Amino acid sequence: MKQKFIRTILCFFLTAAVSAHPAYASQEWPSDVSIEADAGIVMDADSGTVLYGKNIHDTYSPASITKVLTSIIVLENCDLDEMVTFSKNAVYNVEADSSSAGYDTGDQATVRDCLYALLLKSANEAANALAEHVAGTTEAFAEMMNEKAKELGCVDSHFANPSGLNDENHYVSAYDMALITRYAFENEIFEEIISTTYYELPPNARNPEGLGVSPGNKLIKKNFPEYRPDVIGGKTGYTSIALNTLVTGARQDDTTLITVVLHSRGTTYSDTSRMLDFGFGNFRSVSLENNDTTYSSLNSNLTIAGLPTSSAPSLTVDPDSRIILPNNAEFEETTSSVSFDLPENAPDNAIAAVCYSLGEHQVGTAWLTLGAERSESPAIPEELLSAVPTTIAQVSYEDEAAAENSSEKDRNMEEAADSQSTSDSASEPDQNTLSSGEQSQNTPDENPTGGALSDGFSVTPILIFTAAAAVIALLGTALAVWIGKSRRREEAERMERRRKRMERLKETGVSEEEFNEMMKNRRLSIPLEPDKRSPRRKGSSKSSLLSQPKKKRTRDSEFTLKKRRRWKR
Template sequence: MKKRFSRLLATAGLALLLAVTPAASQLGSPDCVYAEVNWPSDCTIRADAGIVMDAATGTVLYGKNIHSVYAPASITKVLTALIVLERCSPDDTVTFSYEAVHNVEDNSSSAGYDTGDRATVETLLYALLLKSANESANALAEYAGGSIPEFVGLMNEKAKELGCEDSHFANPSGLNDPNHYVSAYDMALITRAALENSEFRKIVSTPYYELPPNSRFPDGQGISPGNKMVKSNWKEQFRPDCIGGKTGYTSLALNTLVNGAERDGFRVVTVVLHSDDTQYQDTSAMMDFAFRNFRQVRIADYGGKLAELGKDLSIAGLSVERAALPSLDRESRMVLPKGVLPEEVTTEIRYDLPDDAPADAAAVVNCMLDGKTVGKGYLKLEVPEERTADQAVDRQVASILKSESRSGTDAAEINVLGSGPAEKETGAAAAVSAGAKEVSQAAESLNDGILQDIRDAWDGMPMRFRVIMSVVTLLIAGILGYHAYSQRRKKRERAAAEGRRQRREERLKEDGLSASDIQLMTAKRLKKTEKRILRSDDPDLPEKE
């Protein structure tokens, strides 16, 4: 009962929190004044659009025309691969249809598969992402979605789920189509999600792979990615911190490129669209900019205010620490320009949770820097096992009894050395009695302190908050009171029924009936009652058997 009440109290506190605490709070001391933050901007690219995004938080570190739309070409296959990885097993076998093989542009990228060829999903993902094979994209789409049009529907659904608002997809490979377009921001969201999949990361970071035999390559073939940033033989483009990604090119899209890179746990995503052969220089420029100017930190590890945010939450000034504690997720992160202190970040608590919020999240904490979101964390409700005053007293009682009984017994044995057993017992009893007195005093002191804290908090509350808390308290008291009244009423009814039964048995015994006779009569009465109930439920039931 206490645990349910604690959870109820915490939920009520979270519901009232927007009314009793500021929507945004400064992490630093209120007496500190911080200089205006200048967001780093020493980055330029020559492509028409590009972006570098922090993978952990989704914060845009640099962008150019990030919401303008362009043809994506083969970087479309990142979304195709993500959906296939989520819906299919790597060991599943795919058979190539005529449409899958021939519904491609002439002279477009191919891994040599023909109608009727069979290959595993894993093999075709390597062909898709390293060789950029368009027939593999079609075959995987048919297998994962049932047909290419149905798979295209899945692509647009997934894009919307990831937060994409600018883009639309018309095919799984990136063929030119007026209804097939993306923005740099949306492609960053898609690539960010794909890089969270370990199988995707393994494939795009592979510098060389042997495809099994197929109709056009009976001896098999070796393939390597078009992305030069993961190939060490391309000295100018190769980067050891690059995880991998996907290239694209058509005459309409020009050069497109998406990649992920990571240093010391700080991962970024880059996108380049509509580039005139500057995609690698632009990507490296954005990666260098990110690692040079920013750092990623775990929210709970920096700034005492953030680390203790859950404990600071209160219900009209009364800490919820004694009930269910909201605690900040330890894995939540934020990204900050180097030289900026965590104390310069403000927090904004929201209760309208996003769709991807954890199931046990109670609120989302947005971290803001000069109006720019730099990270977010989730508050989760935890019900500690020992949070009530009674439990605190129990712990103190156990501690005092343990120490006092040990020291008291020793003293008694010394004082009555040579005396009889009865005297030893008297000395030990006196020691335990003294310990119990100290326990009682400690319990009273602890309860007095808690009551004083409540009085101080109540006196310091504005009147409107007192009204809110009074209503909540009366509601909870009414629920608990009605529950107690119902239990007492049921207990009285059971006692009255038992009294009537005993009096009836006494009268029957006075009439000369034995206990077995009384039991037989009771059984017959129950049987007649059951028959009456059955007849009332079923009017077609005969009156007699």
């Protein structure tokens, strides 16, 4: 309960602190770029921010860039040294004259070799063989592809095969393909393979001397004019329906960009270079660790309800989190907000997302995670114990006295005197505790070891107000829950008593109506005792008094009457 309370208060503090970022007039978002392809996008790899896009949610056939998603699913489900067997379906269920690495039915190759054949040579039989190795059939593997795409946030795409050959149910958008490529470059093995310029495949039946393969991406080949030293790697594609397609990853200093070109008529490299020049020339990646201290402030010496957060789970943000900003904008111009509606791809220990924006553009998101508890059962601080010693001692005494009285009720009547003596002696610890409490109150600025207490966490008025409102809301909610539980418990006890009564009546053969009538007659037949009769109330009418039966005359009243008669004579 204590940990949940601290966790909730920390979240309220965080919401107030993050919302308190100043807002400045937003700078204009750079837009001086254009491409010839029908669709394209450049995305910041760290934040997922779209720097430029053209028809980013329109769908097109992707061709062989599909194999980026295929390779990621294989890497996440296989060991590189596993052996893959090429079936007849894997080798021959491809289009004629499509890309191939020369594998035949019955050939075996490691997952590693198949991945190099897949990403460098764009071998379609390798895609089919890997799919069958992972899922049993290419159809089952396509289902895995769609599930993975949904997990990554894709909303426009659908996959029908692992190779990207023409199919009316196989299509992607530039935005979805950027999400997939961004995720793929987070895998070190994928980046290593996709950036390779030459690889030697082992011998097989059709290639007894082995086969050397190299990528079709000219951006990483130094002997081509399209070569760019900042390009990490990429994947090309082409079919008669998809036309030219290309996905690329590039890095300059701390900034990594992802580009996608769809449905291009021979302009994939020039369009990619334009988008990369635009991205690197107008934007820079900014580290949150070096610019936003909100989270480090919340986790340093913060004390809530007398309990230091150092003994509770800590709220942390990944120190590697980054956002993307135009070169003419500063971090202070960003605004941030906390969102508790997390997507499917959020980390398991994430409790919220801090979203950063510059004007109308979202420039990054940082996951707010709940760290492990520093101690399983933290002790109550000495500062809290010394703050209210009388109350603590009183509670201890009342608990002790209640326990003592409860045990005495079960004893014989002869031990009543001993019970009273024991109850009286229980008050002695109260005085001792009070004395120690008074002594600790005389030195509130010193800790038990004699040193000065560390400085507390200073907060602004808005934080204090927010925390106070949060505490009041929590207390009100707790009170309402307690009242509701009490009422439900009382109602349950009443229903249980009624059930037991009905069972007893059923055993005796008496109905509930008969029992109620018997109880009513019994209450009416019981006369009131003299000391329980209602006294005359102020303002009672005389008629009500006269209607009462007259009392019998006593002997003293008769004697007085005779004396009066004699006096009259």
